[in-house]
Each structure stands twice: as structure tokens, then as C-alpha cells.
Amino acid sequence: MARAYFPVLMLLGFVVMNGFIIIGISALTIRPRPTPVKQQAYESGVPALGDARERFSVRFYLVAILFIIFDIETVFMIPWAVYYKQLSCFVPLVNDACPVGNISFFGLGEMLVFMLILLVGFVYVWKKGALQWD
């Protein structure tokens, strides 16, 4: 199984080596010619004014962090969905089907509990106004 990924490793090695070669040959052959004006930041030909480092509004961070949290919740749902058939059966599957009378809601209940916990968080975020852009 791992053998199938050997070409990926080769590609990765090639890419990394390529990067090193390009930068390495440039570093070894180039004679740097710095001048004061060349070192300055480019601002369409006018002398650069002020610092480029600005403070950003925190709502960008909020959007990113909320996305991460609910995206990971979704990611957790994927293997659960793959294994759902087995999870809703008290006994191991027979011919890929659950024998009659053994239906269980264990899998569903488990995931609903998980989602309920995150739902509480979601309602908190909503009420706190973190979903408002302005």
C-alpha cells in the first residue's frame, strides 16, 4: 500500500532539489550590485512613505477561527458517515446488512451529542454578535 506512494516521494524530492538548484546557482554566480535607491521599497516610483505594517481589524481573525472550528466538526462527521451502517447495528453486519431487530441509534445519538455541544457554542457565537461583520 505504501509502495503506491513512492512516486509522490520522488516528485517531492525533485521539487525540493529543483528549488535548491535554482537558488543555489543564483547565489553562487551572481555578483550583487546594491545601490541605495534599489534597496528601497517599491511604491510606483515615488519615495516610499510610512510603514507597510498596519493593524488589521480582529474580525478577519474571527472569521478564520470560526471557520476552523466548524470545519473540523465537519471533518469529524466524515469517518462517522463512512462507518454509519456498522454504528447503527448492535451486532456485526451480515452480508453488509443489519440483521432484523438489531437496529440501534447509538451512532446517531453519539453524533447528535457531539453536534449539540458545538451547537451550544454556535448559539453563543451568534448571540455575542461575532457573526456580524460590522
Add this chain to the structure above:
Amino acid sequence: MGLTAPPEHRTVSYAPESQEGWVTTRMDFLVNWARANSLWPMPFGTACCAIEFMATAASDFDLARFGMERMSFSPRQADVLICAGRVPFKLAPIIRRIWQQMPQPKWAISMGACASTGGMFDNYAVVQGIDTIIPVDVYVPGCPPRPEGLIYGIRMLQEKVKNERSSDVGTRDEMEPDPTSQLYIPPSVIDELGEPFGNSVNQTRSGL
């Protein structure tokens, strides 16, 4: 302003036969071929010539076959500055600064009559040729030059690039404007030199 080169290159000592062996010439060939066929232009387009430049880059005349389809609007990644259009005096320090911010190797093409000599605009506002501000390698005449004309100019530049030699150590030096250099000509002397050509120093005709 006169120009200065780094101190180690101030005196020219050029004896190519002693420096060039087989490997050096093949390396030169390779490097020059690579540079000439992948010139990334910085289109400093200000006026009508910029439209012709865009036409040259478009499908009918196609700059992509010369490796020049990737326009760089930042001087940091550009090889050749193509000044297409008239340059007013207010824009002069900007084009000089952009030229100075381009890393070596760099070349400049002055496209059109206005960039080469000021064109039809012999007045108070237009620079009479960008070679008064930056060093130009190829001048392409025309108002505007046809795309074939610009391509001819680009081919000339490629010839120039291919004839560079690594044994010529001063080629890619950054020349900084320097009033103390030996090449500096004071403005009074420049005015005398330019006298017969209707410069405004002795201009007596005005609207009245």
C-alpha cells in the same frame, strides 16, 4: 549628471582574447541566449504608444514568441523597461526611480518619438527624450511605431544582449548620477552645446 562606476572598474582594461576560452564562450552564449529569449518587459506606457505596445503583445503580432508575454509591472522582476509614450517633467523623477529600482541585468527601449526626443511636444511640460534621464539601449522611432517596428527594435535589443561578454566586467555595473564624476558637464556648457537647436534659453518668440 555625470555617472560613476565602482572603483575597481574605473579604468578600462579589455583584452578579450586572454579571457575567453571555450568554456567561457559557451557559458556566455548560454546566458545571453537565455536572457535574450526571456526578456520580461516592464511597460512604462504613458500614452498612445502604450496602445501600440498592447497591440504588439496581442495575437496578431504576438510578443509571446519572443518570450515577452509576461509583462512585469513591478520593476523588481523586469528585464527591459519599455518607455512607451510621452514623459512629462512631473513624471521624470518617477521613471528615474523605477529604472534605479530594477535589478541588473536591465535594458531600456525608448518606444516612439516622444520617448526618444520629446516628439511633437517641444514645450514646457514634456521631457525631450528619456535618454536625458535613463540610459537607453534601443530607440524605436514612430508616432506610434507600428508593431513590426517595435518588434524590430526588440530584435535589435536581442542582438545587443547576445553580443555581451562576461569578460567585459563593467557591462552590468550600476551607474549612479554623480556631480563629482569626470563625465559631469555643468549646465552652462550644456546650454552652449545645445544652442543652435531652438532651445528656450534664447527663445524670444512667445504668444505676443
Add this chain to the structure above:
Amino acid sequence: MTRFEVVRTGASASGAEPATQRNVSHRGGEANPSAKALQEKFASAVERVDVIWGETVVYVDSTAVHEAIRWLHNDPSQQYDFLSDITAVEYRDAEVPIEVVWHLRSLPYRRFLRIKSQLQKGKPLEIDSVWDIYKSADWLERECFDMFGIRFVGHPDLRRILMWESYKEGYPLRKDFPLRGRFSRSEQLRQALAQNPEARYSMEELTIADAFAELPQDMRDRLSKGERTGE
């Protein structure tokens, strides 16, 4: 493929001729009714009314022109709410004074009016700014100042706009200004390379600038408390 039909509505629907004016006489056409209203209101200040190629020109005395333009802007029967252009003319004959020209349009009434005011050449060229009436006069008057040297009294920021701020050769569109400028080419180039447009601004000024007073109050509060990026 659907075919699109051109649907004409309104005056052109009947297939009539387009509404361009024809047979416009050089002089003596029908004047803009605002010209008569101006003459009635500012009888002493209005020097002359002309109709040239169908466009009405009113010559107003330079001391009263600001009042006249303000009245034209505010009066409900005039409502000249759009300032198209402010420019100046210097004629080739030396004895003719310099004229400052305002192009006013009334969008509700669909009228065009040209106001001209004469400034004598021997005296300093000063006239009242209409910036307090039309904000677009800001740059229009700066251009007029840059090219002719006409000072607009009451303008918030009268400095050069087309030439660089430290341009010393004069006012380019005056008739006594030589076509190629007064200095030699090398001197012009040296001065142009020495220009420094950012010299007048500090970083704090550039972030907020004069527009601070026009921001809404809550935004001013937030900015005063140090917020750097808002919506």
C-alpha cells in the same frame, strides 16, 4: 439565437428626427431665461448678455460674480446645481482683459449658462472662489491658478496641480510665456528631478487629511480613539 430589437421610447419613438438643434445662428439666438433673471436681480453687475451659437454668455462684474453664482445656485427658479468647468481666457490682443469663465448647468431645468468676468491685466488677478458653492471648483480653480496665475480668494488649498508645486517658470498658458518655458532644458530637467511632492505631508496628515471634518460623528469618535482601519 434570439434576435434583439431596438425599442425606442419617448420622443424618438415616433421615428422623428433626432433632437439635435439645427440652424443655430452665430449671434442673436434665443437667450437662456436665467440671463434675464440675472439682469433683473443684479442690474448693476451684469455688463452684457450675448448669445453665441445658441449658448448664452453673461458678463458679470468681478466683484459681484460670487453673489450672482450663489444666487443662481440657491434660487428655486434657477437651480444651477452642476458646475461643468472653470477656466480662463487671455486674448491675443494685449489690451483685452483676461476673462474667467464659469460653465453652469441646471439639471432640473436643463439649461446651460456661461458666466464670464473680466480681470484687468495691470492689477493683481484675484477673484472670489466659488468653492463654498460648488465643491468641484476645488481642482478647477487650482488648474486655473496653475495655468494663468489667477488667485481665487477663499479657496482652501490654492496650489499648482498640473505642474509641480515648486515650478518657478511662471504660468504656462499666459500669452507672454514662451512655448518651451523660460529655463533651459537642462535646468528644467534638474528642477523637475528635484521636485518633492511628499515634502508637504507628514504621515499622520496623510492618513486622515482634511477630510476629517466631513466624516460622520461616530467615525470621528472611533478615529480619535485610535482605530486605524474601519469599514
